[in-house]
Amino acid sequence: MSLSVYVHIPYCIQRCRYCDFTTFEQSTIMPPKEYLKLLLKEMKNRAFTIPEKLLRSIYFGGGTPSLVPAEHIVSIIHELANLGFILDKSTEVTIEINPATISRKSLDTYLNAGVNRFSVGAQTFDDSLLKLCGREHNAQQTRQTLDLLSQNQLNYSFDLLFALPGQSLDQLKSDLDIISEYQPKHLSAYCLTVPQGHPMEKGRPPEKDQLTMFKIIETHLRSLGLEKYEISNFAYPGFESAHNLSYWTNKAYWGLGLSAHSYLPEPNYGVRFWNSKSFKSYEAQVTLKPQLSPHETLPPEQKEALKPHESLTDICHMFLRMASGLPEAVLQNLFSSSILSHVWPRLDKLTSQGLLLRTEEGWRLSAQGELISNTLFAELTFNSEEIR
Ligand SMILES: C[S@@+](CC[C@H](N)C(=O)[O-])C[C@H]1O[C@@H](n2cnc3c(N)ncnc32)[C@H](O)[C@@H]1O
Numbered sequence: 001m002s003l004s005v006y007v008h009i010p011y012c013i014q015r016c017r018y019c020d021f022t023t024f025e026q027s028t029i030m031p032p033k034e035y036l037k038l039l040l041k042e043m044k045n046r047a048f049t050i051p052e053k054l055l056r057s058i059y060f061g062g063g064t065p066s067l068v069p070a071e072h073i074v075s076i077i078h079e080l081a082n083l084g085f086i087l088d089k090s091t092e093v094t095i096e097i098n099p100a101t102i103s104r105k106s107l108d109t110y111l112n113a114g115v116n117r118f119s120v121g122a123q124t125f126d127d128s129l130l131k132l133c134g135r136e137h138n139a140q141q142t143r144q145t146l147d148l149l150s151q152n153q154l155n156y157s158f159d160l161l162f163a164l165p166g167q168s169l170d171q172l173k174s175d176l177d178i179i180s181e182y183q184p185k186h187l188s189a190y191c192l193t194v195p196q197g198h199p200m201e202k203g204r205p206p207e208k209d210q211l212t213m214f215k216i217i218e219t220h221l222r223s224l225g226l227e228k229y230e231i232s233n234f235a236y237p238g239f240e241s242a243h244n245l246s247y248w249t250n251k252a253y254w255g256l257g258l259s260a261h262s263y264l265p266e267p268n269y270g271v272r273f274w275n276s277k278s279f280k281s282y283e284a285q286v287t288l289k290p291q292l293s294p295h296e297t298l299p300p301e302q303k304e305a306l307k308p309h310e311s312l313t314d315i316c317h318m319f320l321r322m323a324s325g326l327p328e329a330v331l332q333n334l335f336s337s338s339i340l341s342h343v344w345p346r347l348d349k350l351t352s353q354g355l356l357l358r359t360e361e362g363w364r365l366s367a368q369g370e371l372i373s374n375t376l377f378a379e380l381t382f383n384s385e386e387i388r
């Protein structure tokens, strides 16, 4: 087993209109230097509770990690090594960067510290749509950032946001043309998601057009050699995100920083725990009783020991997100035959309905199943009455 580490950096240049992540405009909260001290304290105080030391991946996400001084990112990587975590060339180290927030100098600092993957929040190359989202950057700045990464032959991914209010197919197609120019090795395509009644719901393409948009994206990316390996993620073979794969394949991850989530697949059916979204409680909690593990010190609303039905539901949902699907062996390794006797008939039914396909190793979503994945996932949601 190996560990993935997520480090949350909660600073942004602006608060985008659609965003629900725990982030703040930089000037409105504690300075990055103070926050770094808390992160280092959390690492020191908690490292002994994390059973796995071999690092499969580190992911600096946010927020906008490229907004804080690059030396802070270096300090975190060094501290992980000082604490006995093992990083080598095979450890994937990603940083999310927003356009116009890196320089040649910060790039060198990241590279020297072992960062080997960059995830660029491009969203769209249409300036009017960027404005509508409340983004400060423009397409020209995204191009400058991507040029810097390309010229240095770096491994980068970018995020594409689609189905924005008023977005036409032509606007989407020009985004895709620019993707062809850059040919990233990895791309995440996110359909804008906002709650009902949100101001950005108005004027969005209707659901059927959103599906058409996704199909156009998928076809275009495939023509560039980018294969869909998860519902929203595309990569050249071998360039899939190791960090995200950890989330979807039931591996341990340790989340550091404000609001960050952690998961350990053991003991029993696994434990989840998560940090507070408030700076004040986060600070109090990372300093508290350092001799105890987070599941012993965190309040009940910040932790859960998974029950069999919850673990089973998570495993089915997470593995089926991926093109490789849900292996039968994974279910057999984790659950008793009496539990699985409730699962086989559901998988058989979904297969006979054409929503799942039987593969050599297990099951994967069919094209039709992908279209109605929410309904399909509801069928694979188990309750405590049936699974004990
Ligand atoms: C947590 S953000 C961090 C990346 C970076 N700060 C940025 O926004 O450019 C990761 C990605 O989530 C996506 N995202 C954020 N809010 C979203 C929403 N409401 N619907 C769909 N995608 C969203 C965006 O594409 C964004 O790049």
Ligand code: SF4
Residues within 6 Å of the ligand: 011, 012, 013, 014, 015, 016, 019, 020, 021, 023, 062, 063, 064, 098, 121
């Ligand atoms: S820059 Fe990214 S994380 Fe920050 S508010 Fe915008 S979408 Fe959210």
